[in-house]
Amino acid sequence: MGWNSWDSYGTTVTEAEVLANARFMATHMAHAGWDTLVVDIQWYEPAARAGGYVPGAALCLDADGVQAPAPGRFPSALDGRGFTSLAEQVHELGLRFGLHLMRGIPRQAVAADLPVPGTLYRTSQIAVVTDTCPWNTDNYGLDLTHPGALAWLDLQIDRIVGWGVDFLKVDDMLAPYHADAVEALASAVARASARHGREVVISLSPGTHLSLAHLEHLREHADMWRVSDDLWDRWDDVADQLGRMARWAPHQRPGAWADADMLPLGRIGVRAERGEQRDSLLTPAERRTLLTLWCLARSPLFVGGDLPTSDAATIADLTHPGLLEIHRHSTGGAELFREGDLVAWGADGVGASAGIRWVALFSTADAPARVAIPASALGLDVAGTALLDIWDGQTIALDPPSPASGRSALLDLEVPAHGVRLLKYTPAEHTPSDLTHSDRSIAQSTIGRTS
Known part of the structure; x- marks a missing residue:
């Protein structure tokens, strides 16, 4: 149960906005079980804009080609501190801190042909330049049969978990289904978790056309996984999840959760990624349909609206004890x-x-x-x-x-x-x-x- 910056801020969220949402959650929602803050995609993009990606954008990377927070948006990241300070502030509120990553290695790191620390290889040797995401130009895929690729992935995940990250949402994993990347990620996270003494939740996305044929593989290598494309504040999107969750709900179990996607509720347009600045277009009845289905199906709950500026009725529904009893204490949904x-x-x-x-x-x-x-x-x-x-x-x-x-x-x-x-x-x-x-x-x- 947590908050994700995507719906309301797209690629543009700032440190101050993350902390404002964290403080609101700690004060008004933590008593009901809400406990995680996730900074979504392109926290390493200094010129990020609302309403879409900048093709070929210059990214903030460290000397090894690992993504670094854009200091203009995350000032506590200066001097190579990464998200250490922000994660500490979130932890001090009694909450957990999460980050979004794309599958693969930054194209910019490959173009620079950087050495892979601890190996004789370079970044140009470990990338598959024909393996690209259809909707984002940040990365190439890694050749996971190459030892240098596994070394670089270990380096990346270790550095990020070392900042104090408790939750990793990793994108471009399931559509199409990249079994090798799923397995390599799980192994790298396990090693980093052991080194840093942190329990890290692995969340995979997007779930466009995700098949139940992958169920056992997902259970073995992830904690949660999306079962749909992005869900927005449209009735048709909510209604479609009735059928999807009917397929997935019977297979839910602790530590392996099918995820019906974020809750597009509250003030979801601040620097709107989709559409204009707005409150959620779902009616109160549609909002309660969504929340009821997610809880009966035992989907993870991650709200996308900006919490401090969301309406009181939405916050009340999100923290309704009778609803959340189902989420925590039901089976056989x-x-x-x-x-x-x-x-x-x-x-x-x-x-x-x-x-x-x-x-x-x-x-x-x-x-x-x-x-x-x-x-x-x-x-x-x-x-x-x-x-x-x-x-x-x-x-x-x-x-x-x-x-x-x-x-x-x-x-x-x-x-x-x-x-x-x-x-x-x-x-x-x-x-x-x-x-x-x-x-x-x-x-x-x-x-x-x-x-």
């Missing part, structure tokens, strides 16, 4: 059925939430829809004592069964346009104290509240 515009999901509680069941009714319709569904189709035991709407805090009563007609108990309610009804079922043997005050009421803004 899966699609139950799909009929027309209606998609039903369910999950069961584990640990502190054992015995609880959650069901969600999603509607992709453009207008509110009335639905009546047999409780048995949702895996509900009608002998239960409570059915609570997580988002509005209201108690929902099942229509009783009709033995004469053979009809079972029904769940009869209205689902908002592009919205969701998220219900928590508590069996009869649970005491009323199991339904906390936070479950029963709409989460209030956490602004001004400390952890």
